[in-house]
Amino acid sequence: MVEWDIRKLQILRTLRERGTVTATAEALRMTPSAVSQQLTNLAKQVGVPLLEAQGRRVRLTDAARLVLRHAEAVFEQLERADAELAAYTRGEVGEVRVGAFSTAVPALVVPAVRALRASHPGVVVRVREAEAAEAYELLAAGEVDLALSLAAQAPAVGDPRFTRVPLLTDPLDVALPKGHDLATTEPLRLADLAAEDWIFGGSGPWSDITRGACETAGFSPRQGHSASGWTAILAMVEAGMGVALVPRMAAVPRGGVVMRELGEERPVRHVVAAVRRGGEDSPAVGRLLDVLRGVAAT
Template identity: 75%
Template sequence: MTEWDIKKLQILRTLSERGTVTATAEALMMTPSAVSQQLSNLAKQLGVPLLEAQGRRVRLTDAAHLVLRHAEAVFAQLERADAELTGYLQGEAGEVRVGAFSTAVPALVVPAVRELRQEYPLLEVRVREAEAAEAYELLLSGDVDVALSLAAHAPTARDPKFSRFPLLADPLDVALPAGHPLASAAGLRLADLSGEPWIFGGSGPWSEITLAACEAAGFVPEQAHSAAGWTAILAMVEAGMGVALIPRMAAERGDRADVVMRVLSANQPRRHVVAAVRRGAEEGRGVGRVVGALRGVAAARG
């Protein structure tokens, strides 16, 4: 395969535009002999004559014009590559991969992606749903660039491998069946539900959060049913099988006519959501823009 030399092609292109070796040399800040030597070497590389004498001047051969037609396409593509690389360096192009837990995807990640698409259409964000343990494994292995999790399941702030960024404190509301006696009670407190059958996961983060919130309110909840997904939990609440603590981000996606969501009047439990990146990666402009968009969406939620 022929070896193409971009620098020599640029000299040939300039000669085509300027018309003489002397003018070409002046434009490229070279000597005329250097221009002639480079073009002679290019002709040898390509195996075709590129110049022919025309009195005291030279003119491009048909082969040279053929080469330039293809070279123009190469130069155009290089210009596009240069522009895209500049965008990448400025955080306006490239790819950033985000790993996030299920309720954070529609509540935080998707709105952030929408904003970024408007401002930086060449910056592609790839999303992967992953719970905390998997998200940090993916982050450490380089399979994602940003991980979202609950603060309780994130690496500590002293972990030298990661940089953490607080996003929001997501309130936990109580889901009650529509006909429940406390569904419209004024000043509802979590302690008022101590005698109710509860629905929460058998293990894992949501079990821990529910147990901790209820214990802080002064009681241990009776687990009547176990489920990990919000759709299943809300369906059981709707059927009158028990009550549940629901993160507000999850409740927004699971409205049901026969479920009443109540904001607790005192000691509102919350779960804290954080983003994390490999330490130092926040200096990359693409990652920085994604983290900034996530923080902006979180701040807008209040």
């Protein structure tokens, strides 16, 4: 098979357009002898004459025109590649794989994807739901390009593998059944609920967050029921089976549930994005981080 040389094909193409070796050399900023030498080498590579004398000029042979007919398709594809590569370097195209914990998907990732579709439709986001700690494992393993997680579940800030980007501070509110004695108490403190049955998972980050917040308020929560999904937790609160701490980002309105803020002492969780160190330089990843920051700010 012939080893095609794009540069030599471009010279042949320019000769067809300009008509003479001298004009071709001027257009390509080469010497006429260099043009002739390159075309002679191309003819040797393809094994057929490409030029024939016509007085003091040269003209392309039928074989040369055949070669150029096929080369045009190559040039066209290379132009497309140049255009796509330029778009990629501007962050206008690319694919970003995201690992995100459950409440971050509807609250942050979905709005970010919608915004990107409107502003940069060439950037494709692939989403994988994962537990907060698992998101970092996926990131370290190269299975996702960006992880959305909780700062409490993240590796240390100085971990050389990752660059962390703070996104938002998510307040934790108390979910009470409608009609609860404390549903209208002002101000409401977490310590006021020390005698209540609490609903939270038996293990995992939310169990740790709930226990930690209550212990900071001066009591250990009595776990009345165990659930990890917000739909189940809020349904049990609505039924009067207990109370729960709910991140504002995860709260879904229910007619029988009253959400109460806890004032200045309210506990919070910190939501962060992370990429592998240096990954923030990827234009598409940078685009998504910018949009996530905008969504988080609202």
